[in-house]
Amino acid sequence: MVVAHSERATLRVGDVFLKVDADRARIEAEVEAMASAPVPTPEVLWHKPPALAIAAVPGTALGRLGEPVTASPAAWAAAGAAVRKLHDAPLPPRLGRAGRSVEELRAELDGECEWLVTNGVLPAELVTRNREVAEAALRPWVPVFTHGDLQIAHVFLDGDEVTGIIDWSEAGQGDGLFDLAILTLGHERYLGDLVAGYGGDVDLDVIRGWWSMRSLLAIHWLVEHGFDPFAPGCEVDVLRARM
Template sequence: MDEVEVVVAHSERATLRVGDVFLKVDADQARIDAEVEAMALVPVPTPEVLWRKPPVLAIAAVPGTVLGRLGEPSTASPAVWAAVGAAIRKLHDTPLPPRLGRARGLDELAAELDVECELLVTNGVLPADLVTRNREVAEAALRPWTPAFTHGDLQIVHVFVDGDEVSGIIDWSEAGPGDPLYDLATLTLGHEEHLDDVVAGYGTDVDLDVIRAWWSLRSLLAIRWLTEHGFDPTAPGCEVDVLKSRM
């Protein structure tokens, strides 16, 4: 029998691997439904859905290796990063899904950011000047945008490559209408040196200041959640280091 590997587990969901099969356990059936629907709609490689039996979704492993990991140098070539950018452009050019969630409003996002910044300072998680500076940087992301079909959680470990091609993009549970620059920022978080290659492949005008703003905004919003769910945002190259790089 294949060994059972716990890929990720926290109070919201868990993912297990048994051989070449991933079992995603999620008590939120709507999130699983959205993930399956998104994978059926997007023009990029995604995992094959093997079966569903709520609350479990079974998907096949995608070929290739991850593009990289947060906190570690990526060995992928500029051509590979450009290919990823081109794949993301295909996704963003896809017609908006009719039923997949909604984009957060600017007022809602700004209010959430204010709450998280206050908690980070009040609880002594981060120095006030670090939070204040990044809150200022994040302001550039809080502007009107045209919603696109976005992945919504396009972390570098969710992108697989084989040779110079994208072989699979996984974890579509957050897919739906959103700011396309958020996807680009999430992908390059902690890997700023590859941003130009991604943009070259993406092939359209991109406001780099907005991407940098999303790096700050995403990091500020994520730190408390990561800590409460057993992750370490202070690890080298991760969210706290991303914030420090804006100083």
């Protein structure tokens, strides 16, 4: 068992990963995204809703949230170049996780901030400060082809070459800077290397805004599903860094 929670479960049998998801649309979106993404993705072995079987990708994950990273600056730059290639691709038909409207995000963010303070999960001043930082991400954006859940553990490399990007269930049209922020969440020191490979002008205030917003929005879900956002280097530490 790789991961299991109320939304989906992923199991590994040898070099095959079996994903089971009750949301048929999400599985179908993942298959569509992998087929059209211009970057290395897992091979789809078979697809019979609610299950999807994919082959393991070669290489090693770029890193993991809360753990030291050993990947080179060149590896981060290669990851940035792969993300740029994705963002420059033709738009997919669906809105992705990074495609929610500013109004939807603001309402969800305010609700989660209230929950964090009311339930004593985080100090009010920490929530307030990060809510201010998150505002930078709440602005108009030009939609691109986004991965939508580009965690550091979802990018695989062999040396300095990207060999695969996994977990496309949240892919679709969205804000490209969201992908860059999720990839560097908890590993902020590597943002410069990532952006060097990505190229172009990147608004770092928006990236910082997404770091705060992603962490504020995730903590409630993580706590309820048995994950620990208070672990060293994880979401709560990301919020504390903004102080």
